[in-house]
Amino acid sequence: MLSLVVALSAVLATGLAQTATTRFPDGFMLGAATAAYQIEGAWNEDGKGESIQDHFYHNYPLLGLNSTGDVACDSYHKYKEDVQMLKDINADVYRFSISWPRVLPTGDLDVINQAGIDYYNNLINELLANGIQPLVTMYHWDLPQALQYLGGWPNELMVDYFVEYARILFENFGDRVKWWITFNEPAVFVSWYAAIGMAPSQNASGIGDYLSTHTLLKAHARVWHLYDEQYRATQNGSVGITLNIEGLEPATNSTEDAEASDRARQFQMGIYAHPIYSAEGDYPAVVRERVDANSAAEGRPRSRLPSFTREEVDYIRGSADFIGLNHYSTDFVTSGVTGISPSKTRDSGVITSYNEAVPWGFRSLLNWIASEYPGYPIFVTENGLRNSGGRNDTDRIDYYIGFLGALLEAVNVDRVPVIGYTTWTLMDNVEWSLGTRAKFGLYEVDFSSPNLTRTPKESAGFIAEVYGSRELPQQYFR
Numbered sequence: 468m469l470s471l472v473v474a475l476s477a478v479l480a481t482g483l484a485q486t487a488t489t490r491f492p493d494g495f496m497l498g499a500a501t502a503a504y505q506i507e508g509a510w511n512e513d514g515k516g517e518s519i520q521d522h523f524y525h526n527y528p529l530l531g532l533n534s535t536g537d538v539a540c541d542s543y544h545k546y547k548e549d550v551q552m553l554k555d556i557n558a559d560v561y562r563f564s565i566s567w568p569r570v571l572p573t574g575d576l577d578v579i580n581q582a583g584i585d586y587y588n589n590l591i592n593e594l595l596a597n598g599i600q601p602l603v604t605m606y607h608w609d610l611p612q613a614l615q616y617l618g619g620w621p622n623e624l625m626v627d628y629f630v631e632y633a634r635i636l637f638e639n640f641g642d643r644v645k646w647w648i649t650f651n652e653p654a655v656f657v658s659w660y661a662a663i664g665m666a667p668s669q670n671a672s673g674i675g676d677y678l679s680t681h682t683l684l685k686a687h688a689r690v691w692h693l694y695d696e697q698y699r700a701t702q703n704g705s706v707g708i709t710l711n712i713e714g715l716e717p718a719t720n721s722t723e724d725a726e727a728s729d730r731a732r733q734f735q736m737g738i739y740a741h742p743i744y745s746a747e748g749d750y751p752a753v754v755r756e757r758v759d760a761n762s763a764a765e766g767r768p769r770s771r772l773p774s775f776t777r778e779e780v781d782y783i784r785g786s787a788d789f790i791g792l793n794h795y796s797t798d799f800v801t802s803g804v805t806g807i808s809p810s811k812t813r814d815s816g817v818i819t820s821y822n823e824a825v826p827w828g829f830r831s832l833l834n835w836i837a838s839e840y841p842g843y844p845i846f847v848t849e850n851g852l853r854n855s856g857g858r859n860d861t862d863r864i865d866y867y868i869g870f871l872g873a874l875l876e877a878v879n880v881d882r883v884p885v886i887g888y889t890t891w892t893l894m895d896n897v898e899w900s901l902g903t904r905a906k907f908g909l910y911e912v913d914f915s916s917p918n919l920t921r922t923p924k925e926s927a928g929f930i931a932e933v934y935g936s937r938e939l940p941q942q943y944f945r
Contacts, residue, residue: 746784
């Protein structure tokens with residue numbers, strides 16, 4: 468009899484543990500993410516200015532597969548449909564970005580476009596009326612073209628422009644927006660100051676990207692301090708930055724590859740995260756040392772990576788309330804030299820072997836971030852699967868099962884402080900240089916239809932079930 472009681476107790480305990488593991492914690496935010504250029508359209512309506520994306524894809528159409536964001540998903544006119552789609556998947560948070568040139572057409576305060584402000588006020592109010600929190604990204608790659616003529620992000624004057632833009636956002640929307648992201652994926656948008664292919668397509672490899680990094684870190688810190696000093700007491704919100712990183716796992720169990728893995732993480736994420744989130748601040752030591760050494764070997768009188776003053780290090784350190792994380796897959800890395808000289812790739816001294824969408828890599832990454840930057844909550848602001856389209860997207864459902872399962876294990880087993888998750892993306896959109904052919908959406912968009920008809924895919928139903936029940940159904944958990 469005793470053995471039966473023990474056995475039944477073990478089964479019950481296993482069931483309770485599994486239930487606890489598969490549930491999202493109370494207060495955990497669940498939703499979807501989009502970006503202004505990719506969905507809004509109305510590129511020159513109601514006083515909106517030209518962005519670097521507008522300029523680039525109008526002048527280099529083949530690099531965008533002849534797709535532009537001129538119309539995109541027409542969310543400028545169809546935002547109420549978008550909110551209804553969010554409600555249908557049981558989302559309680561919506562991550563969207565504000566188009567800087569829609570609010571400030573020249574990038575400066577000489578022209579403040581009230582129609583743009585009205586649009587975002589209408590969207591925010593519609594979200595709140597439907598019980599959905601806005602999570603607002605200030606910059607998702609659509610710099611006003613007028614500011615690119617001044618050099619764009621390599622020019623430290625952009626710090627002042629960005630701060631004044633942020634002030635406009637806090638003043639107009641901060642009474643209702645409680646979650647702010649300054650920049651989306653700096654590692655991506657600074658790379659286009661170092662290579663040709665996406666806006667602004669400036670070929671200053673190993674220089675333009677580092678200069679841009681330096682500028683945006685100063686801009687981020689200035690905006691956080693602005694909010695902290697002038698708005699936090701009355702608006703009671705949080706300000707962070709979203710950084711992208713793949714799982715960067717060693718290709719073998721050798722010490723050399725383990726060191727390469729850490730080095731890859733520091734060059735991709737640490738270069739942005741370490742100045743803000745680490746206890747000591749400043750750039751990671753390995754990044755500083757390698758770029759300085761390579762710059763000297765190239766015969767340069769200064770490092771290609773600028774230096775912060777002691778005062779700047781202290782000012783930037785701690786200038787965030789949470790860590791935003793975009794993650795899609797895992798790369799396997801080994802030590803080695805590749806890439807042109809000079810380049811960030813060459814400076815890092817790692818070679819990527821292959822890439823896989825492995826959920827365990829996501830869990831490993833979340834644990835690394837929590838260990839590397841303790842004390843900061845993590846908000847997963849993008850995660851999803853690209854395919855060639857179709858409503859029967861069981862591959863996307865399988866992806867979500869794996870990655871949401873890994874997230875829940877990180878949260879409930881490893882105690883990683885993840886507080887929210889917004890999938891990329893709500894609907895198929897203009898996926899930058901991939902045009903409309905790359906499909907990430909929960910909803911299919913018929914780009915050949917004058918109404919740009921949205922239709923839910925099977926993955927929308929799956930996500931609605933997960934978000935509605937606030938757990939990953941146990942039959943899927945593995």
